[in-house]
Amino acid sequence: MPNQKFLEIINATKTFDAGGRGRVQVLDKINLEIHKNQFVSIIGHSGCGKSTLLSMIAGLEGVTDGSICLREHEVTAPGPERAVVFQNHSLLPWRNVFQNVMLAVNAVFPLLSKAERKAKAEHWLGVVGLKDHLLKYPHEISGGMKQRTGIARALAMEPEMLLLDEPFGALDALTRSTLQDEVMRLHHEHGLTVFMVTHDIDEALYCSDRVVMMNNGPRATIGRILDVEWPRPRDRVAFMESPVYTHYRTECMRFLFWRHGQPPASAAPAPEHLPPQVAPRIAEALGEPAPT
């Protein structure tokens, strides 16, 4: 059913009670549609309400006004079809890797036999490459492995949609790239719909089909949506080397830093002599629209 709407966010507004300072409106009339098997990233300055939007889709927080619908049913509570990977992995330190994933399997598949549930947990840990670390505790493994466990826990719920809240923010660049590729592979192979909050432009562009750019809060709205058209599976080097990529990146930078960051006047002027191989490329990328 290609025409069926998967996730619809209609006029979603969120207002928080800020104690003595009255009420603060974080999000203002957000409208967004996410199709099945789409990879959507949301990017914006910190405090603009990206994570709040993710929490609302997850059902951890309610909308103040408007609605969020999944397959035309309103989202009011968390559900097993929407799994969340938390920013700081949120593994339970008193459970080992296997037990952390079992927690999810037990919660979502209580009717399966113990052996079947064990097999499920082991399967998903194998998928993220942790087959040899089942009995380790969170404090005994690296940050990347912790986040893999978090992803395995989310996948073990066998969700339709994966919600990633700045999932790789705390990782070093190399581990981050590996995990990005891994998540893209999972997205591709398992037909997952992915919604990712990030503040890394490269991550957003490389992974996503659409990059949603948020205006600054309070009363944040969607400023721009960029469709990233590059065939999957993607090759990191080929994509990032291409002028198309540079074009996308410049668009993002323009939005995030010119419209919402420091005014360009206060910045130091660009060096007069750009390296010869760079200047024409930028001009070329900016001059002509991206090939489709």
Place this chain on the structure above:
Amino acid sequence: MLNRLPYYLDLLSLNWFIPLVEIARGGDRAFYLRRLLRMVGLPLLAITAFLLLWHGVARSVRIGSMTLPTPGVVWARSGELVTEWQGERARKVTYEAEFAKELAANPEMSEKELRGFMPFEVKRTFVDNVITSLLTVFAGFAIAMLVAVPLGIVCGASRVVYEMLNPLIQIFKPVSPLAWFPVVFIIINSSTTGSADPVVATGYQNPIGRATDWLGETIFWFSNQPKNFRIAAIVVALCSIWPTLINTANGVANVDKDYLNVAKVLNLSWFQRVWRIILPATLPAIFTGMRLSLGIAWMVLIAAEMMSVSPGLGMFIWNWYQSSNETSLGYLLTAVICIGLIGFIIDRMMISLQKVASRGNTAAIR
């Protein structure tokens, strides 16, 4: 096994042995010997210096006609106390052998009748007092924990209950055991259960009809203990309940929001949330509270035993205080050091439990 040994030694607070194990594992001998020397040598140096200072002061200071006991005197006194205990045990063994012989020689007499003819005079020695004190402190501590942990969880889980009870907790927390004592004394003394001697808990009718009703059995056992014992235990409980109550409540209230979000995303039921997430997350805080509680319990115990004339270290001290003379000082100091050592060992035990409870975060506890 050898590889995990340092970890378990650390859990048991037997850190002194870790360098030896490391050397056995083939670690750098000089490095670990230096560490051992540091770990064992420095405290030993301080203890030696303290003993020498004590000795010097005791020898040179004279108060009236009285001299202060030197460490050597205290050591001799503690030796005497242990010898006395061993003597009593030997006497008991001899008596039992004698009794068995008499019982075999007089088959027409029942055991009870013969006991009437051959009474054994029990003499409480210092070691018996120590054992009774430990029993009393753990009874009081157990009562406190049975109330504190569930109540703490409720307080932490519900903001309303916490705000209701917090003023009460804050008011009763600073009350001294000496203030509690008369209240507890009058109430327990006018109760009807209990006897002068401990009664073995027989004839208890299990009201619930379950196979094991440990709570009922325990309450029955407790209510059949001598009144003095119960008074001391309840005073200990009243004073030691607060740190655990407050720590548990704070622990539950401050469970990492991420863990609760995990529970929400997984749609865990209320029971699963408490059992799988909140309790394990709060366990380190509960054990921290318990450690503080047990420390207070041990300090309060001596005062409670002194006032209730319940057998134990408190009574031992009270008796020597009443017959105050030159020899009593030596015995009193022996008791003081013994109290300190037992308190130290109890605290170490609680640290071990605390470390087990907060697995993966042991560095935080010292």
